[in-house]
Amino acid sequence: ARVRAGIRLYSSQKELIKTNRQLSQTLQDLQRTQSQLIQSEKMSSLGKMVAGVAHEINNPVTFIQGNLVHANSYIEDLMALAKLSLNSRDPEIQEAAEDMDLDFLIKDLPPLFNSMQKGAQRISDIVASLRNFARLDEANKKAVNIHEGLESTLSILQSGLSGIKVIKNYSDLPKVECYAGELNQVFINILSNAIDALKYIENSCIDLSTKLIDGKQVKIRISDNGPGIDAKTLPRIFEPFFTTKPVGAGKGLGLSTSYSIVVEKHGGELNCFSTPGKGTAFEILIPIYQKVK
Ligand SMILES: Nc1ncnc2c1ncn2[C@@H]1O[C@H](COP(=O)(O)OP(=O)(O)OP(=O)(O)O)[C@@H](O)[C@H]1O
Ligand SMILES: [Mg+2]
Incomplete structure (x- = not known):
């Protein structure tokens, strides 16, 4: 009887672990949905x-x-x-x-x-x-000039950029089929983070470069010479609600939203490379043509 009880205990333990895993998956899904809702509500009213x-x-x-x-x-x-x-x-x-x-x-x-x-x-x-x-008139995807989006984002962030040197290395790019307003939101999120990171840095600069890859996608690289992100933090930055900023300063939504816009909405890639003490770079890859959904 004891053996049978032991087996029962073991299998119910296994059951518990499984349920636990499912629960934490559900929690993650919920957080993601919630963060997207908050962000898209904020964006559409903004x-x-x-x-x-x-x-x-x-x-x-x-x-x-x-x-x-x-x-x-x-x-x-x-x-x-x-x-x-x-x-x-x-x-x-x-x-x-x-x-x-x-x-x-x-x-x-x-x-x-x-x-x-x-x-x-x-x-x-x-x-x-x-x-x-805002490009509110263009809720649908449309072929746009990526550099125009970057430039308008820079001019919106102008006051935060004072004292920061902005270096541009723009290549010749074809027009890119995308949801332009949302992509501009990604630029704002990444550039705002760079501005925050450069707050106490001397000779601060942000480098913006664009490149055509294999004639099929564009790569937009936004890098800063800020403090960088340590190895423990780096894997978490795309998590919804993850922030290292003081309460009230950051919601931890900028990068998770950007990730879903780039990866889920555009079928692209969003990667981060960082060297503590040297700086951080974000690379956005967007296909020139969107697949018909
Ligand atoms: N360029 C950067 N340099 C250093 N750390 C960065 C950089 N970009 C992002 N991070 C780190 O990633 C975290 C998550 O960024 P994210 O934009 O998602 O949230 P947030 O900036 O903290 O808040 P929110 O964007 O919602 O106002 C930041 O708190 C910061 O620790
Ligand atoms: Mg942010």
Whole structure:
């Protein structure tokens, strides 16, 4: 009887181990789904907001820019007249010119106007980047220029990138069929991590390079010279909710979401190479054509 009890115990133990394994698999699946839900919800509301703001700013900036052209030619005329009046002998004009410091005004107006034009141009560039980033109009896959996505992502992250040298090694690439808005999200996630990693680094730099592989896929490599990732941490970075950042600073969702976008959605690859003390590189491989699903 004892032997039989022993056998029963053994098999129920085996059963328990199996159930345990299934449970932890289920937990992993659940975490993955949850993280995707959170991220896709966050993205779609962020995307909508970005697109909305971009649209609202686009209208006024368009009429500022349109009017600047006319303002420029009017100002040129008025400046010519103002210069003439500097030589006028009419005491009334002389007095008025002195009161308003016409000399200075004539010198100051052109550079002032120039910087207003530059400012307006900068706003419309930012709006263009935001629209490109959101790409809400393109929920479906579409052939796009990968470099445009990288550039618009860089301009969105501009304030975080100040003080970091960005080196670009772009190759000639064909257009890539992809879900552009989501791929831009991957660029944002990886670049934001690099920016975080470079916070206390001197002579910090980020290298962006692109390459065509076998005429079939593109490789986008994003590397930094930050502190790197130690061997114990490296295998965990793609896990949902894994973070080494302080509470509130990181959710641990950036890389797990990027992984599912690159690997599951695009049939590509996402790899990380890191040397502690030297830096970290992420390589994104995306097929140029998507298989019909
Ligand atoms: N370039 C990098 N250099 C050093 N460590 C990195 C780098 N990129 C990622 N990591 C490590 O991988 C972890 C997971 O990154 P992930 O982007 O998934 O989450 P997070 O940045 O911590 O939070 P979230 O992106 O949700 O705000 C980070 O906490 C960090 O430890
Ligand atoms: Mg992150």
